[in-house]
Amino acid sequence: MASAMPPTQAPANAEYAGDEINALVLDPGSYTTRAGFAGEDTPKSVVPTSYGSLPSGERLFGENAIHLPRPDMEIRNPYNSDGIVEDWDTAARLWEYSITSRLTGAKQTPPTRNGLNDRTGPRDENGDVEMEMEQAEDQQEQPLAEFPLLMSEAPWNPTKAREKTMEIAMEEWGVPAFFLAKTGQLAAYSQGKATALVVDVGHRNTSVTALWEGMVLRKSIFHTHLAGSWLNSQIRAMFATLSPPVPLVPHYMVQSKQPVDANTPSAATYTTFSKPPTASFRQLEEDRVLTSFKESVVQAWQGPGRLDSPSTNNANNNSSAGYTNVDYAKGLPPKPFEMPDGWNSVFGIERFKVAEGLFDHRAAYPTPTQPELKGESTLPSLLSRSLQACDVETRAPLLNNVILTGAGSLIEKLPERLQSDLQTMFPNPKVRVLANSSAPERKFGSWVGGSVLGSLGTFHQMWVSRQEYGEFGAGIVEKRCK
Amino acid sequence: MDIDPAPGPEPAQPQPRSTALPREAPRPQPKRFKKTSIRSRGRSARWISRESAAATGRADNLQFRRWRPAPTTGTDSTDSPIPDKFARYNVKPEVPVYDNETYEKHLIHQEWTKEETDHLVEIYRECNGKWPVITDHYSFADGPNRSMEDLKSRFYSVSAAILQLNTPITSMTAPEYTLYETLSNFNPKQEASRKQLAEGHLYRKQNEVDEESVLLSELQRIMLSQATIDTEREELRRRLDYPHANTNGYQYTTSQALTQLWQQLLAADRMKKNQRLRPTGYDGFPTATPISARPRDSNAGLPDSATMPGRRGTRDSLPSAASQNALPVDLSKADLQRFGVVQNQDKLPGGVTFASDKLSKPRIAKSTIQTDKIATILQHAGVPELIPLPTPAVVEQFDSIMSKVHALLDMRKLKDKEEQELKVREAEAGQ
Numbered sequence: 001m002a003s004a005m006p007p008t009q010a011p012a013n014a015e016y017a018g019d020e021i022n023a024l025v026l027d028p029g030s031y032t033t034r035a036g037f038a039g040e041d042t043p044k045s046v047v048p049t050s051y052g053s054l055p056s057g058e059r060l061f062g063e064n065a066i067h068l069p070r071p072d073m074e075i076r077n078p079y080n081s082d083g084i085v086e087d088w089d090t091a092a093r094l095w096e097y098s099i100t101s102r103l104t105g106a107k108q109t110p111p112t113r114n115g116l117n118d119r120t121g122p123r124d125e126n127g128d129v130e131m132e133m134e135q136a137e138d139q140q141e142q143p144l145a146e147f148p149l150l151m152s153e154a155p156w157n158p159t160k161a162r163e164k165t166m167e168i169a170m171e172e173w174g175v176p177a178f179f180l181a182k183t184g185q186l187a188a189y190s191q192g193k194a195t196a197l198v199v200d201v202g203h204r205n206t207s208v209t210a211l212w213e214g215m216v217l218r219k220s221i222f223h224t225h226l227a228g229s230w231l232n233s234q235i236r237a238m239f240a241t242l243s244p245p246v247p248l249v250p251h252y253m254v255q256s257k258q259p260v261d262a263n264t265p266s267a268a269t270y271t272t273f274s275k276p277p278t279a280s281f282r283q284l285e286e287d288r289v290l291t292s293f294k295e296s297v298v299q300a301w302q303g304p305g306r307l308d309s310p311s312t313n314n315a316n317n318n319s320s321a322g323y324t325n326v327d328y329a330k331g332l333p334p335k336p337f338e339m340p341d342g343w344n345s346v347f348g349i350e351r352f353k354v355a356e357g358l359f360d361h362r363a364a365y366p367t368p369t370q371p372e373l374k375g376e377s378t379l380p381s382l383l384s385r386s387l388q389a390c391d392v393e394t395r396a397p398l399l400n401n402v403i404l405t406g407a408g409s410l411i412e413k414l415p416e417r418l419q420s421d422l423q424t425m426f427p428n429p430k431v432r433v434l435a436n437s438s439a440p441e442r443k444f445g446s447w448v449g450g451s452v453l454g455s456l457g458t459f460h461q462m463w464v465s466r467q468e469y470g471e472f473g474a475g476i477v478e479k480r481c482k
Numbered sequence: 483m484d485i486d487p488a489p490g491p492e493p494a495q496p497q498p499r500s501t502a503l504p505r506e507a508p509r510p511q512p513k514r515f516k517k518t519s520i521r522s523r524g525r526s527a528r529w530i531s532r533e534s535a536a537a538t539g540r541a542d543n544l545q546f547r548r549w550r551p552a553p554t555t556g557t558d559s560t561d562s563p564i565p566d567k568f569a570r571y572n573v574k575p576e577v578p579v580y581d582n583e584t585y586e587k588h589l590i591h592q593e594w595t596k597e598e599t600d601h602l603v604e605i606y607r608e609c610n611g612k613w614p615v616i617t618d619h620y621s622f623a624d625g626p627n628r629s630m631e632d633l634k635s636r637f638y639s640v641s642a643a644i645l646q647l648n649t650p651i652t653s654m655t656a657p658e659y660t661l662y663e664t665l666s667n668f669n670p671k672q673e674a675s676r677k678q679l680a681e682g683h684l685y686r687k688q689n690e691v692d693e694e695s696v697l698l699s700e701l702q703r704i705m706l707s708q709a710t711i712d713t714e715r716e717e718l719r720r721r722l723d724y725p726h727a728n729t730n731g732y733q734y735t736t737s738q739a740l741t742q743l744w745q746q747l748l749a750a751d752r753m754k755k756n757q758r759l760r761p762t763g764y765d766g767f768p769t770a771t772p773i774s775a776r777p778r779d780s781n782a783g784l785p786d787s788a789t790m791p792g793r794r795g796t797r798d799s800l801p802s803a804a805s806q807n808a809l810p811v812d813l814s815k816a817d818l819q820r821f822g823v824v825q826n827q828d829k830l831p832g833g834v835t836f837a838s839d840k841l842s843k844p845r846i847a848k849s850t851i852q853t854d855k856i857a858t859i860l861q862h863a864g865v866p867e868l869i870p871l872p873t874p875a876v877v878e879q880f881d882s883i884m885s886k887v888h889a890l891l892d893m894r895k896l897k898d899k900e901e902q903e904l905k906v907r908e909a910e911a912g913q
Contacts, residue, residue: 019568021546148546177544215609217618391614391630392681427688457568465544482608482619 019457024103024144025450026095027152027183030079031203031228031407034447035098038150038454042440043447045102050077050284051094059090061097066284069252071275075284081225083154083205084161092168096144104143144169148177148463150454152446155182155209155221162481163474170469177463180481184209185216186449187405190441191434195394196401197386199379199418200446201408203228206379208386210398215482219389224377226358228408231298232290234354237365242350249341250285252277257342268341289340294411297335297347300355301325302413303420307356307363355411359421380421396429404435405445528552575611577603578644588643594636598625602637631670631677638665824874837872844884852891859887 023038029049036043052060052073060066066075078087078094085091149169153162162180169178184198184207194214200207206227210220239246247266257268301307311325326349334348357364359380361373375381383402387395402422404415415435422431436442453459464480472479530552533545580589585596601622609615617630642665645658654662734743751759813823845860847853857867865883869876 017568019548021548146547177546212614212618213610213612215612215615217615219618391617392677392684394614395684424688426684427691428684428686458571460546460568461540461572463544465540465542467542467544 017457018455019460020455021148021460022146023148023150023177023454024099025150025152025447025454026099027186027444027447027450028085028091028095028098029202030077030083030205033094033098034444035095035103036447036451037103037147038451040451041448043444043451045098046444047094047098047101049079049094050075051090052076059093061094062101067252067288069273069277069281071273071277073281074278075280079204081204082156083202083207083223084157085164088164088168092172095168096173100143104146144173144175147175148179148454149173149175150179150181150450152183152186152450153180154205154223155184155207155216156223157182159478162477166464166469166474166477170466175466177465178469179459179463180477181450181453182209182216183207183446184221185211185214186447186453187445188403188449189452190405190445190449191403191436193401193403193434195397196403196434197383197398198403198405199383199409201227201404201406201414203408206382206406206408208382210386210390210394212390212394212398217390217394220386222382222386224379224382226373226377226379227406228294231294231354231358231408231411232287233367233369234357234365235290235293235298237367238350238354241365246345247339247341247343248286248289249339249343250282250289251340252285254341257340260342260344262336263345264343266339266341266343270341293337297337297351298355299351299412300358300414300417301329301352302416304424305420306360307352308360355414358414359417379418380425383422384425399426399429399431402431402433404433405442407443409435410439410442575607577607578641580640580644584644584647588647589640591636591639593626595625598622599636599640602633603640606637629674631673634673635668635670638668642666822874837877838869840877841869841872841880844880855891856887859890863887 018039020039025036025038025043027034027043031049033045033047033049034043035045035047047061048063048066050066052066052070053076054060054070055072060073066073076087076090078085078091080086151165151169153165165180166178169175183200187198187200188194188196188211194211196211197220198207198209198211200209204227205223205225207221207223210217236248239248249266249268249270253270255269255271257266260267305311305325307325307329309325311328329352330349332348334346335351336344336346338344353363354365357373357378359378361375361378364373366372376385387398390398399422402418404418409415415433419431419433422433436445441448462480464476468476468480528551529549531547531549533547534550535543535545582596585599589599591599602620605616605620609619613630613634617628617633620628620633622628642662645654645662645665649658651659651662734740748759751757813821817823845853845856847856860883861867863883865880869880872880
């Protein structure tokens, strides 16, 4: 057996484990792409993954570009609903953009356009001027060639996608060294744990990964589509069920607004467009409104028990048979929300109901695309499936270190509800759900883990260098990046 | 004065005025962080960015650009000590190494092919010897599904075989030998059943968990209050009235001590005039012949009476003064006779005596004539000269015969005397 230091023994102060080599850490996701330098505590570059696509074929990346209402711009996303990249070309450009726009220096303008070659030099028969192209080309085309690159991937990433990623990094960008790590693994490292059960609630997928002493247990990886995007659809369904249905008007439509009373129609002037923006653009903007709704109003019922189970709450002496947690929640003060056009209302029990589907598949609102949820897609069943796939002796330590990460997990009281549900499912072991209280650390959990990993002195033996790639080809990623 | 380069508001000095006007109090100055003088700050450290090897454990020569403090002395070391600092964390697990021949000779197994075994060793090395990860990553296309116990047992047996080959058992050091032993004694079935137990334990229901926690808290409460309960009990006992022994009663708990006590009491009792204690069969003088060897008529009752004294122990040797029967068990007359139990009330003479003496000594009188007379009488009575077995009944009979013989002899003597006396008187009367 390897005689390594036990993980419980903290290293001495003299053993500073950092050895910073200025590695780049790229954490691509289906909602945002995070990039930054290793050793820092937040990514300097956070770029939305949605991009605008013009009819000319030009692609517009970046927050300033996609939120501008243009008549002919379609909003697309290179990821599919499963969280795996579909459109590799766009994805490569997007990732390059996320790094070069903020982190590395701006690209040099090409000699054709930098105004230095206009007059000088003889012109040949086509009127072209001979230019110093070779050096400039090298410098232009390889802004990423200076730094080693650490990328993160979804835990269920297929082998082909992994190899393609490596090819892009090595050949298109020319990085000197490369490594591919799983997001669950990185999120655990960001919390300083080597043995953990990581629950990552993202935009399109929620995934569960089990990590044992630093290495991922592949058979324990499960994912479900119950995540931020699904929650948006639930909120839309909830808005539709209210009477009158809640009008969802995004910001760009509103020119000016007046304050109105609750539940009265809005009194705003809307902008008129000669050619209105596309439906995908409207969807994107409506999602922004829903994101702020999630951040301010939505709350998960914190347990114990589900929302519609009988209440064990002793605060209220009403212990009649029909008293459920719903009734208790109805007694809590509702929260108001104001739409961009001034329409406002209070949301009481609805704000609990939208998030209930994460835990109770029967309590979800039926949507047009999906009338019913399967029981096995809920968060607790996901965790139990994942644990079943692990060895018996590892289950108790894993339950003691459940890490909740991802921007979707910032729903209020979600960690408490998860803890109470898990403890009810597994009464014997001590269940501990670790959810970092700092919002940026949870949103960028896997990026921060990548930053930690990339700046460790002991990690530098694990990079895959260009030389090794040249020798073994793209198949080396399966062997080295476990 | 500080050489503070940063400009600041001039401290308002109180203007010299005539004493008629009130003096303006000096305004409190804002606290300024005093920068040390440039001279005293000294030179800042110089850092240089250099290419240096990534890590010493790598196969290729990957170079990374790092910032490191410029060496103050002239010599510039090309390979900084930074990679060496982390080289010691690059631990690799030990794996058994074997070649084809060794495999053919020692490591053949019915269910494991060489490729699969090689694959297992490779996975072990890659996963750093962590068995849950190994089971997770292990996937051999041609082989059956292997549980963790199967993998472990195969790996341990291979390791043990290789270990044994490298260093024969006789020359293994103690830790090596213990390692070899643990490797060889791995029992996959036991491990599998243990895991099932663990699984059952993991999925216990809430009520079981609650029960266990309640019991544990109860136990803890008991342990904590043990001391206080003891002192309270002691205090309670002191308050109640009971006779206090002034000698230590604990010395008489063993059987030896009790027998000694009994002997002492018995001895003291014999000194007295009227004895109150009756000696029992367990009088403690360890007889050379235990009860089972004493002569008896029948052996039927042997086991019972042999075991009974052993069972009762010495406590029963303390008799109650009222019991007539000194035996531990009341035997009826018929039983006494049947079992041949004789209660010898006489004082036994010291030394060695033979029971057959009781049959021979009375025949011998002071003079030989008397002896002959006794012998003729006995012969006439039909008592044989040599009686083989002096049982108590025989002895008793013989005693009665002898008393009658003595009586007869005395009568004869008396008769002779009287006849003589009569003759003398007749002679006197006839003259």
